[in-house]
Amino acid sequence: MSETVFTYAAPALKFGRGAADEVGHDLLGYGARRVLLVTDPGVAATGHPARIAEQATARGLQVTTYDRVHVEPTDASMADAIAFARDAGPFDAILAVGGGSAIDTAKAVNLLTTNPGELMDYINAPVGKALAPSQPLLPLVAVPTTTGTGSESTTICVLDVLSLKVKTGISHVALRPRLAVVDPSLTASQPAMVTAASGMDILCHALESYTARWYADFDAKQPEQRVPYCGANPIADMWSEKALSLLAGAFRAAVRDGDDTLSREQMALAATFAGLGFGNAGVHIPHANAYPIAGRVRSYRPEGYPADEPIVPHGMAVSLTAPEAFRFTFDADPGRHLRAARLLEPDADLGEGADVLPGVLTRLMRDIGIPNGLAEVGYGEADVEPLVDGALKQQRLLATAPRAVAGEDLAAVFRGSMEHW
Ligand SMILES: NC(=O)c1ccc[n+]([C@@H]2O[C@H](COP(=O)([O-])OP(=O)(O)OC[C@H]3O[C@@H](n4cnc5c(N)ncnc54)[C@H](O)[C@@H]3O)[C@@H](O)[C@H]2O)c1
Incomplete structure (x- = not known):
C-alpha cells in the first residue's frame, strides 16, 4: 500500500537583526540558569559568542564557553566537547553559536550529557547502533553564524x-533545537568562500528536497517507522520554492559584497526556509556523494577555512556533483527540474531539457568561485570507484532520490563531474 501521510516539524524561530541579543531572555524562559555555550575558534574570533554570553550573563545566567569545536566535526572532536561538558556541568541548557559544525557538536553534547553511553551507540546503523535516546535532552538554542x-x-x-x-x-527528533535564533547581522563576517560554499548547501537543500521522491510514492509506514525525512511534499515544496527565489536575488551579491545587508538577510532567510524544507522532505544524490568527497580529501585547502588540514567544505562537496546529479534525475520529473531552474534564473530564456538546471548551476558556481569540478579538488578517474562505494553507503539519502540509483549511475555522475566548464 502507498503512503498517504506526510509530516512536518520545526523548532520555534526568532528571525531578524538583533535577535541574538535576546538569547538570555529566551534561555531564562526555558528555566535555564547554567548554560553551556558551544562555538568554534573562527567564530569565537568574531566576538559574537562573547557578546552573546555577556548579554546572557547580564540577565543572571551563568555561561560556560566551549570554543574548541572542530570545523566539520569528527568523533574525536565531539568526544572532546562531550568530555568538557561532562566535566564542567551539569548544565540546564545548551547554546550553540556558529555554523553547522558548532550546532552539530552542541547536539552531540546535548545527547551525551543527558543520556548514557557513547557516540557510537547513537550513530546511524550500520556504522553505529542507532539507539534512540532514553532520557529527555536539554533545551538547545541554536544561533547560526x-x-x-x-x-x-x-x-x-x-x-x-x-x-x-x-x-x-x-x-533523531530529540536532537532538534528548541529554538532557532537567526540573526543575519552575525553572518556578515563570513569569508567569501564560506558564503559561497555554505550557500551552495542552501541551494542543494532546496533543489534536492524539491526533486526528492514524492512522499506518497513510498510504501505506507507504521507510526513507529516514521522518520523525519518523508520525501517531497506540499509543505516542504513551499519552503524550497521560496528559498530558490531568495537565492536568485541574493546569492551572487552576498558573495561579492559581504557588507550588503539586504543580501545577507535574504541569504539567512533562504537558509532558514531551505532548512525547514529539507529537514522534513530529505536530500538525495548530491548529499550522498558529498560524504565520500569530503571524507577522502587529500590536500585541498580552500581560502577562508582553517588551513591546518585539508578540507572540502560540506557545501562545496555537495555542489560538485549537483549539476550531473540533476541531469541524471531530470527524467523523473522534468517539470520540477525546469521550474527550479526558472526560479533561479527568472529573467532568462532557459529553454527545455535535461541540460537546463545543470547550466544554471554551473553558471552560478563559476560566478561565486566554487571549484570547477572534482578534478580541481584533487580527484581523478582512479577515485571514482572508492567515491561510488562511499556514496552507496548513504542509502538513507539515496532512498529519497526520485529514481533508483545504482553504482554505475553514481560512477557516471562522478565521471561527468570532474570538470564542469
Ligand atoms: N545538521 C544538519 O542538518 C546539517 C546540514 C548540513 C550540513 N551540516 C554540517 O555542518 C557543517 C558545515 O557547517 P557550515 O557550512 O555552517 O560551516 P562551519 O560551521 O563548518 O564553518 C565554516 C567556517 O566558517 C567560519 N565561520 C562561521 N561563521 C562565521 C562568521 N559569521 N564569521 C566568520 N567566520 C565564520 C568557521 O569558523 C569555520 O572556519 C558540516 O560538518 C556539515 O556536514 C549539518
Whole structure:
C-alpha cells in the first residue's frame, strides 16, 4: 500500500537583526540558569559568542564557553566537547553559536550529557547502533553564524568517524533545537568562500528536497517507522520554492559584497526556509556523494577555512556533483527540474531539457568561485570507484532520490563531474 501521510516539524524561530541579543531572555524562559555555550575558534574570533554570553550573563545566567569545536566535526572532536561538558556541568541548557559544525557538536553534547553511553551507540546503523535516546535532552538554542546548513532546524548531527574514514550522522527528533535564533547581522563576517560554499548547501537543500521522491510514492509506514525525512511534499515544496527565489536575488551579491545587508538577510532567510524544507522532505544524490568527497580529501585547502588540514567544505562537496546529479534525475520529473531552474534564473530564456538546471548551476558556481569540478579538488578517474562505494553507503539519502540509483549511475555522475566548464 502507498503512503498517504506526510509530516512536518520545526523548532520555534526568532528571525531578524538583533535577535541574538535576546538569547538570555529566551534561555531564562526555558528555566535555564547554567548554560553551556558551544562555538568554534573562527567564530569565537568574531566576538559574537562573547557578546552573546555577556548579554546572557547580564540577565543572571551563568555561561560556560566551549570554543574548541572542530570545523566539520569528527568523533574525536565531539568526544572532546562531550568530555568538557561532562566535566564542567551539569548544565540546564545548551547554546550553540556558529555554523553547522558548532550546532552539530552542541547536539552531540546535548545527547551525551543527558543520556548514557557513547557516540557510537547513537550513530546511524550500520556504522553505529542507532539507539534512540532514553532520557529527555536539554533545551538547545541554536544561533547560526553561516548562511547554509539549516542545522538550527534539523534533527541531524553530522560527523566523521576517523577510524572508519566515514562521514555519518545521528538523526533523531530529540536532537532538534528548541529554538532557532537567526540573526543575519552575525553572518556578515563570513569569508567569501564560506558564503559561497555554505550557500551552495542552501541551494542543494532546496533543489534536492524539491526533486526528492514524492512522499506518497513510498510504501505506507507504521507510526513507529516514521522518520523525519518523508520525501517531497506540499509543505516542504513551499519552503524550497521560496528559498530558490531568495537565492536568485541574493546569492551572487552576498558573495561579492559581504557588507550588503539586504543580501545577507535574504541569504539567512533562504537558509532558514531551505532548512525547514529539507529537514522534513530529505536530500538525495548530491548529499550522498558529498560524504565520500569530503571524507577522502587529500590536500585541498580552500581560502577562508582553517588551513591546518585539508578540507572540502560540506557545501562545496555537495555542489560538485549537483549539476550531473540533476541531469541524471531530470527524467523523473522534468517539470520540477525546469521550474527550479526558472526560479533561479527568472529573467532568462532557459529553454527545455535535461541540460537546463545543470547550466544554471554551473553558471552560478563559476560566478561565486566554487571549484570547477572534482578534478580541481584533487580527484581523478582512479577515485571514482572508492567515491561510488562511499556514496552507496548513504542509502538513507539515496532512498529519497526520485529514481533508483545504482553504482554505475553514481560512477557516471562522478565521471561527468570532474570538470564542469
Ligand atoms: N545538521 C544538519 O542538518 C546539517 C546540514 C548540513 C550540513 N551540516 C554540517 O555542518 C557543517 C558545515 O557547517 P557550515 O557550512 O555552517 O560551516 P562551519 O560551521 O563548518 O564553518 C565554516 C567556517 O566558517 C567560519 N565561520 C562561521 N561563521 C562565521 C562568521 N559569521 N564569521 C566568520 N567566520 C565564520 C568557521 O569558523 C569555520 O572556519 C558540516 O560538518 C556539515 O556536514 C549539518
